[in-house]
Amino acid sequence: MDLTFSEEQDELRKVVRSFLTRHATEADVRRLAADPSGYDPAVWQRMATEIGLQGLAVPEKYGGSGFGYVDLGVVFEETGRALLCAPYFASVALAAEILLRCDDETARGDLLPGIASGETVATLALTEENGRWDESGITLNAHDGAGGWRLTGVKTYVLDGHLADLLLVAARTPSGVSLFAVEAQAPGLVRTPLPTLDQTRKQARVEFTNTAARLLGPEGAAWPGLERTLATASVLLAAEQVGGAATALDAAVEHARIREQYGRPIGSFQGIKHKCADMLVEIESARSAAYGGLWALDTGDEAEIAISAALAQAFCSEAFTRVAGDNIQVHGGIGFTWEHPAHLYLKRAKSSEVLLGTPSYHRELLATRLGI
Amino acid sequence: MELDFGPAVRDFRDELRDWLAEHLVGEFAEHRGVGGPTDGAAWEVRLAWDRELAAGNWLGVGWPREYGGRGLGLLEEIVFEYEYARANAPYRATGNALDLLGPMLLAMGSEAQKKRFLPPILSVEELWGQGFSEPGAGSDLASVRTRAERADGGMRAERDDGGTSFGGTSRPTGVESGGEWVVSGQKVWTSFGIHADWLYVLTRTDPDSRRHKGLTMLLVPADQPGVEIRPIRNLAGQDEFAEVFLSDARTDADMVVGEIGQGWRTAMATLGIERGTTLLPQQLTFEREAESLIGLARERGALDDPMLRRRIVDAWISVRIMRTTNLRTIAELTAGRTPGPQATTAKLYASTRHQQLGHLAMELAGPAGQIVGEDYGLDTRQRSFLLSLAETIYGGSSEIQRNIIGEQVLGLPKEPRP
Numbered sequence A: 001m002d003l004t005f006s007e008e009q010d011e012l013r014k015v016v017r018s019f020l021t022r023h024a025t026e027a028d029v030r031r032l033a034a035d036p037s038g039y040d041p042a043v044w045q046r047m048a049t050e051i052g053l054q055g056l057a058v059p060e061k062y063g064g065s066g067f068g069y070v071d072l073g074v075v076f077e078e079t080g081r082a083l084l085c086a087p088y089f090a091s092v093a094l095a096a097e098i099l100l101r102c103d104d105e106t107a108r109g110d111l112l113p114g115i116a117s118g119e120t121v122a123t124l125a126l127t128e129e130n131g132r133w134d135e136s137g138i139t140l141n142a143h144d145g146a147g148g149w150r151l152t153g154v155k156t157y158v159l160d161g162h163l164a165d166l167l168l169v170a171a172r173t174p175s176g177v178s179l180f181a182v183e184a185q186a187p188g189l190v191r192t193p194l195p196t197l198d199q200t201r202k203q204a205r206v207e208f209t210n211t212a213a214r215l216l217g218p219e220g221a222a223w224p225g226l227e228r229t230l231a232t233a234s235v236l237l238a239a240e241q242v243g244g245a246a247t248a249l250d251a252a253v254e255h256a257r258i259r260e261q262y263g264r265p266i267g268s269f270q271g272i273k274h275k276c277a278d279m280l281v282e283i284e285s286a287r288s289a290a291y292g293g294l295w296a297l298d299t300g301d302e303a304e305i306a307i308s309a310a311l312a313q314a315f316c317s318e319a320f321t322r323v324a325g326d327n328i329q330v331h332g333g334i335g336f337t338w339e340h341p342a343h344l345y346l347k348r349a350k351s352s353e354v355l356l357g358t359p360s361y362h363r364e365l366l367a368t369r370l371g372i
Numbered sequence B: 001m002e003l004d005f006g007p008a009v010r011d012f013r014d015e016l017r018d019w020l021a022e023h024l025v026g027e028f029a030e031h032r033g034v035g036g037p038t039d040g041a042a043w044e045v046r047l048a049w050d051r052e053l054a055a056g057n058w059l060g061v062g063w064p065r066e067y068g069g070r071g072l073g074l075l076e077e078i079v080f081e082y083e084y085a086r087a088n089a090p091y092r093a094t095g096n097a098l099d100l101l102g103p104m105l106l107a108m109g110s111e112a113q114k115k116r117f118l119p120p121i122l123s124v125e126e127l128w129g130q131g132f133s134e135p136g137a138g139s140d141l142a143s144v145r146t147r148a149e150r151a152d153g154g155m156r157a158e159r160d161d162g163g164t165s166f167g168g169t170s171r172p173t174g175v176e177s178g179g180e181w182v183v184s185g186q187k188v189w190t191s192f193g194i195h196a197d198w199l200y201v202l203t204r205t206d207p208d209s210r211r212h213k214g215l216t217m218l219l220v221p222a223d224q225p226g227v228e229i230r231p232i233r234n235l236a237g238q239d240e241f242a243e244v245f246l247s248d249a250r251t252d253a254d255m256v257v258g259e260i261g262q263g264w265r266t267a268m269a270t271l272g273i274e275r276g277t278t279l280l281p282q283q284l285t286f287e288r289e290a291e292s293l294i295g296l297a298r299e300r301g302a303l304d305d306p307m308l309r310r311r312i313v314d315a316w317i318s319v320r321i322m323r324t325t326n327l328r329t330i331a332e333l334t335a336g337r338t339p340g341p342q343a344t345t346a347k348l349y350a351s352t353r354h355q356q357l358g359h360l361a362m363e364l365a366g367p368a369g370q371i372v373g374e375d376y377g378l379d380t381r382q383r384s385f386l387l388s389l390a391e392t393i394y395g396g397s398s399e400i401q402r403n404i405i406g407e408q409v410l411g412l413p414k415e416p417r418p
Helices: A007-023 A026-034 A041-051 A069-082 A088-101 A105-117 A223-258 A270-299 A302-336 A342-355 A359-370 B007-023 B026-030 B043-055 B074-086 B095-108 B111-122 B154-158 B263-271 B276-300 B306-334 B342-370 B380-388 B398-409
Strands: A122-125 A141-145 A148-159 A166-173 A176-183 A189-194 A203-216 B128-131 B147-150 B180-191 B198-204 B215-221 B227-232 B241-252
Touching: A007 A041, A007 A069, A026 A342, A069 A088, A069 A223, A069 A270, A088 A105, A088 A122, A088 A148, A088 A166, A088 A223, A105 A122, A105 A166, A122 A148, A141 A203, A148 A166, A148 A176, A166 A203, A176 A223, A223 A270, A223 A302, A223 A342, A270 A302, A270 B306, A270 B342, A270 B398, A302 A342, A302 A359, A302 B306, A359 B306, B007 B074, B026 B043, B074 B276, B074 B306, B095 B111, B095 B128, B095 B263, B128 B241, B147 B198, B180 B198, B180 B215, B180 B227, B198 B263, B215 B241, B215 B263, B276 B306, B276 B342, B276 B380, B306 B342, B342 B380, B342 B398
Parallel strands: A122 A166, A141 A166, B128 B198
Antiparallel strands: A141 A148, A148 A203, A166 A176, A176 A203, A189 A203, B128 B180, B147 B180, B180 B241, B198 B215, B227 B241
C-alpha cells in the first residue's frame, strides 16, 4: 500500500515545476494561446531531450523510460499548474496510450519511439459532430479499397488535430470499431483549426476524403482498447485539473493576503477565508480522486481502473471549474478582466470538463460500472 | 479493500480476525454497528464488549507494555481499527479515554500518572469524561472559567521568580506533593459523562489571566460530593452527554497534567492527536451506509429517477473519496512523512458529506422512515441521520475547521481579535 509519493517522484515534480516555471510563464501561455499553432516547438524539444517527458511512461523497448502512471500523473499535475500550451495531453495521454492498448506489436514498434522522443506529435481522433465519447458515437467510415484502407468522413474537436504529425483515428468497418493511423501528409486529409473558448487548448476539425490509412490491430476489435485509453486519459486529465485548481487557489490566497479593504486584508474576513478553505477541501478531495485513479492504473485490476477513472473525471472536472470560478470571485473586479490570468484557468477548467465527456456522462459511466 | 503492511502485520491481522470471529457473537454480534462518538445506545452491552476486548488484550495496541498495552506500532494500530470496523463491532464505550486522555497522558503525563491511570483504562475499570467545554466556552476554549485554586495557597510559593503575583510572563514551576486543588465551575457536553469515574478538566488556575494563559489541566475524581453530573438528552433522545457541576471539588496537587499554567498546551496536544486512525472506522461505517442506501434505492425503484440517481452516485463518490483521503494520510504516516493538508480537510469533507448521505437516506426511506419504535426507538438509519448533525459541531465545528484551514494551512491573516 503506497498512496504517497516517493522521494524520486518528489524530485521529478521539482524538476518539472522548475522547467515549467522557466518555459511556461504566463507570458508564454498568453503568446501561445494567441498563436494558431498553440505550442513552442523549441520548448517541446527540450521537454523531450532535457527531462524526457514525452516518453516518461512509454516502455523502454519503445524508446521511453518505462516509468509508471503515478509518475506521469505528477507531470500532468505540473503541466496543469502551469497551463502548459503544448500537444502533451494529445500525444502522451491519448496517442501513446492507444498504441499501448491496441493489439499491434508492429505498430507499437513503428510509432511509439517517435512519440516518446518528441519527434512525432500525435493525437487521437475519436469524437465526431455528435460530440460523443462512447462506442456508438463512432460512425466515420473505413473501407478496404484499392491499395489498402481508406477513410471517409469527419472527426471534430480533435485535440491539436491541426498540428499533429500522426492521427490515430477511430472508425467503423463492417466488423465494428477499428483503429487507424493516418499521416499528416496523407492526400484527402483536410484539417481546420477551430477557434476555441479555451485558447490554451487547441482543437481541429479533420475531414477525410478517401484518405489512406493503416489499420492498427484486428479489424473491428478496437473499442476495448479505446475505452481503456479513455479511462487512463480521464485519470491523467484529473491530475492536470488538480494542478490547475491548485494554482487558482494559490492565486486566490495570495490576493486575499495582500488586498486590503476596510483597513484589513480581505483574507482575514470569514467570507473570504472560508471560501478559500472550501476551495482547499475541494482540491484535496479532487486529489484523492485523481491519485486513487493513478494508483489504480499502476496496481489495480481493470474493474478498479474503470471505476476510479470515471470517479476521477466526474469529481475533478467540477472541482477545477468551481475553484477557478471562486478564484475570480476572490479577486473581485480585477479577476474579471482579460489582463488577469484568472480567466485562463476558468476557461481551461471548462474545456477540460467536456474534453473526455461531461461530469454527468462520467457519473453515469460510474453508476453503470458499479451496477447501480 | 485490504490493508497490507507485510508478513508481521499480517499475522497480527489474522490473529485479530480470528479473535473477533470467535468473540463477536451472541449479544455482542446483535449489537454490530451500534454506537458512535455521540451515540449512547446499548451502553451496557458495549461496556461488556469493551471488557471482552480488554480480556483479549486488544485495547491499547500501540501503548507501552508497562502500562498494559501491547507495545506495537502505528501499523498495528491502523490495522486494528480497520479490522475492528470491518467486523462492524460495536463502537467502544471507552473511546474517550482510549483516543484522547490516554494519548494525552502518554505524551504529557507524569510517570506516576501513567502508572496509576493507564492500566485501569485498558482493563475498563475506570471510565473517563472530558471536561473542556463550558456554557460560555464551546469552540472558544480559551474562554474557560472553571476555577481551580490550591487549598493551601501552595501554588503562589512555587513561582520560579519568587514573586507572588500572577501577572507577567514568568512561569510557575512543577507541582509539589501534598496539598489539594479546589475546583469550581460548570462543564458541559461531556460525552458519556454520567458514566465517568474520573474527569480530565481544563481549569483556570490564575484568576487574573486571560485567554489561553493561566489554564491548567487537572484530573478530578467524579465520585465526590463536589461533583454533580446531570445527563443532557440529545436530539436522538439519548442521555449521551452530560453537564458537570463542580462545587469545591477536590483533587490532589499532583493531578496536574503537564505544567501549571500550561493547560492550553496540554489541551491542544489532546485535540491535535492524530485522527488518521479514528477516521478509518468512521469511513467504513459511511461505506456501509452508502451500500445500504443503494440497496434501499433499488428496492424503492429510485435508481430510475435521474435526480435521485445522481445524488446516489455522488454519495458513493463521497465515501470513496473519504477512503482514499484516509489512505493518503495513513500512507504518509507510515512512510514517516508529515501528513499533507488532506489530514486537516478530511474532517470537514467527511462531516458535510455524511450529513448529505443521511438526508438522502431519509428521503429514500420516505414516510416509513418517519416512524420510530417504542420509546422513541430509532433504527440505524434514523440514528445515523440525527447523530450526523453533531459531526459538524464536535471536535471543532465546521466554521472553526474553515478558520483552521484558512489560517494554519493556507496562511491567511487571522481575524482581528479583541
